[in-house]
Amino acid sequence: MGDAPPPPLMVAHDSQKHARPSPHGAEANAAGRKPKGSVTQQFLGVFQYSRRAVELVWTSSKLLTILIAALTLIAGLMPAAGAWIGREIVDAVVAASAAVSAGAEPAFTLVLGWVALEGGVMVVLAASQKGLSVCQSLLRAMLGHRVNVMILEKALTLQLVHFEDSEFYDKLTQARREASSRPLSLVNRTFGLVQNAISLTSYAILLLAFSPWAVLVLVLGGLPAFLVETKFSGEAFRLFRWRSPETRKQMYLETVLAREDYAKEVKLYGLGPLLLQRYREIFSLVFAEDRGLTLRRGFWSFTLGLLGTGAFYGAYAWIAVETVRGHISLGEMTMYLLVFRQGQSAVAASLSAIGGMYEDNLYLSNLYEYLDQPVGSEPGVELVGPKPGDGVRFEGVSFTYPGATMPAIDNVTLHLVPGQSLALVGENGSGKTTLIKLLTRLYEPSEGRITLDGLELSAWDPAKLRARVGVIFQDFARYQMLLGENVGAGDVEYFDDEARWREASQLGMADTFVTDMPDGYRTQLGRWFKDGRELSGGQWQKVALSRAFMRTAADILVLDEPTAAMDAEAEATVFEHVRNLTADRMAILISHRFSTVRSADHIVVLDHGKIIEEGAHEQLMANDKRYARLFTLQAEGYR
Incomplete structure (x- = not known):
């Protein structure tokens, strides 16, 4: 054929790929999202997808979502309850020890009661955490399936031109990677944030009895690590979007090296080592970027995390001194230390959840940008045309592929009526197959119009239109x-x-x-x-x-090079079937064998998308132009 554009995924060897611009500058914004407004506005803006993610999880399973919410509440309350009971246990033990020293009867029943109660709290906490894990696992599977189905359903609504666009393939690749896990991750982080908020509230209530400053130290101690994680989450996302073409090249090379339909040529031409080396080079490029980001992220996370550790041990010393001075009891000291340690973990987890939610929203933007991809005009609804039997008309039709400078079809006008067969002749790239794709509405004309039974193709119901066309492409x-x-x-x-x-x-x-x-x-x-x-x-x-x-x-039969792999006798039999079927139908034939073409009622010769000759075989032979010359050349080859 040769008249369709090249596939969108090309594995060209880029000798300059190691000199590409950094993903952290303006180029990254072109590949990803151009920042607008202040840093705060950018940060808050990405959370626009949280509501849609929650709705997605809710509609996937209302029961599991409710269970996760309830178990999150329980898991959030139990740690503080355990810390408070721990204080009572220590104070009860101290009181019992003092009673023994004074020769009185110790209150073993009280001590054991508090121990039993703490044991019950820990059982409830463990059960809630295990329940959360089970529910999240089930919901993850359901949600992953749901998102993949949404991606595939969207693919069914897109036009062929989308699939011939390399930038669209980048968007599709980004949507499919991690998109099935990010909505649940976002919701889990949201629930985790609620759980930690509940825990922090209860911890703050307990710490306020000691000092309001302790609450402030608790919160501020986790901020540095949060800020660095958020910064690097954004950087990781920009890197992810920037290198989508490399990811697709790797996937394509894996396909070429491991699929049976490529195996013959890969082995015969010795392409294996060459393609595998390119695969390694892409990995080396991607890994170098990942390594740099990982090392920077690790260094700053550790360095700023030391501030949180320092805050905890500062509070530890403060509480210890207050205990020695007798301002708080030993049980209270135990409780405050436990609350402060767990509170610090809750603050870190909360800030990490917010940073993670920010990152999840960034990745979800890929999914929803893909799902929100415009699909063109609304499909038609008509089931019949106003002029039954008028057949197919091309009226001044032109079409240019996106990104191309020259039209693939240029001002084509022709008419095909029921009972007639039409042959399209021309060199590869002359527009023959593009013309068929316009007829089947795989493309929309750039100019002009195509009608069936007097009704423009865009007005037909797509299913009804395609039911009237039987087509085989090469x-x-x-x-x-x-x-x-x-x-x-x-x-x-x-x-x-x-x-x-x-x-x-x-x-x-x-x-x-x-x-x-x-x-x-x-x-x-x-x-x-x-x-x-x-x-x-x-x-x-x-x-x-x-x-x-x-x-x-x-009632429209289209055969685009249908017999290229058959012998001449089999081809003759096929077209005999076609002639028998077109008594009241229309047939469009594309073939390089003129013995087949000559039997068509009407022959159209295309060159660079334009009709340069048309007519019956005898008429075109008498004209002694392009068709006659090609027919004669091929006929001499059989002599």
């Missing part, structure tokens, strides 16, 4: 499914109908080799799954032809 899909399902894919309503498989396979001549398959139409094709069988190129092409013939209700 680069047809080879599904790793059952042989019959590969045929049935041509009409989803009869996807599992074996009788229809057989009828279509007879027309597409796939039935000639199905009898040789171990399980007939139930044979697994491809090598990805157990007992899969591989077909030859010609056999696959017959399967694809049969797929096109599945649409018995279609």
Whole structure:
């Protein structure tokens, strides 16, 4: 074919990739998000996705979300309750020891009662923590599936032009990586923040009895580590978005090196070591960036974390001195030290949760930017046209691929009526396949319009329009499914109908080799799954032809190089089937074999997207121009 743009994912060797600009400057903003407003506004702005994430988790499982909330509340209250009971235990032990020293009866019952109560609190705490773990694990699986389904559902609504855009592939890659885990992570952090807030409130109440300054020291001690973690979370995210093309190149190289459809050429041409070296180079580049970030993050986290440690031991000394002075009891000292240590952990966990929520929101922005991707105009709703039997009209149609400077189709006008066959002829890149993609609404014209039965294609209901078209492209899909399902894919309503498989396979001549398959139409094709069988190129092409013939209700049959892998006799048989089927239908043929093209009712010769000749075979031969010259050259080759 050659008239479609190159695939969006190209593995070109970039000898200058080590000299790329840093992701921390303006280039990073171009690849990621351009900062606007103050630092505070930027920080708070990314939390816009929190509400959507919570809604997503809630709709995934209301029961599990409620259970997590309840268990979070319990887990938040138990540590402070344990610390308070610990104080009572120590004071009860001190009082009992004093009673023994005074020769009185010690209050063992009181001591043991407090111990039993603390044991019960610890059991409840352990149960709530284990329950949280179980609920989060179940919700993680459900949410991961839900997000992946949302991503795939969105993919079904996108136009072909999106999938031919490398920047879109970056966005899709970013959305799929970590997107399934980030919503639950965000909600878990939110619940964790609530849990720590509850714990901190209870700790603060206990510490206020000692000194309000102790509460202030507790809070301020964790701020430095929080600030450094937040800074590096943002930096890690910018790095993540900046290197999406490298990630895709690695994924592509893995596919080339480990897939059966590439294995033959990789081995025969000795490409393995070369491609593996490129894979290593990409890893080295990515790892160097990760290593630098990790080392900086670790150094500053440790250095500023020492401030929090210093704050704790300063408070430790303060409490110890107050105990020695007799201002607080031994039990109170034990409680305050425990509360301060646990409080410091809760402050650190709270600030870490906020930083983590910030990071989660950054990654969720990828998911929601993908899900919010515009999909173009609203689909039409019409089921019939105002002029039944008018057929297909191209009226001044032009189309230019995004990013291209020259149109692939330039001012094309033609008319195809029922009962007529049309052949498209031209060199690779002349626009033949692009014309078919416009007819099937895989692309929208840049200029002009295309009508069916007098109604513009954009006004047709997409499902109804595509039900009227049976098409096989040269680069047809080879599904790793059952042989019959590969045929049935041509009409989803009869996807599992074996009788229809057989009828279509007879027309597409796939039935000639199905009898040789171990399980007939139930044979697994491809090598990805157990007992899969591989077909030859010609056999696959017959399967694809049969797929096109599945649409018995279609009145437009499009065959784009459908017999390139077949011999001349098989090709003649296929087109005989096509002629028999087009008594009241329209057929569009693309072929490089002029023995096939000459039988069409109308022939259009394309060059660089423009129609340069059209007419019947005899008329074009009499004109003695491009068509006649190509036909003569090919005919001489068979003499």
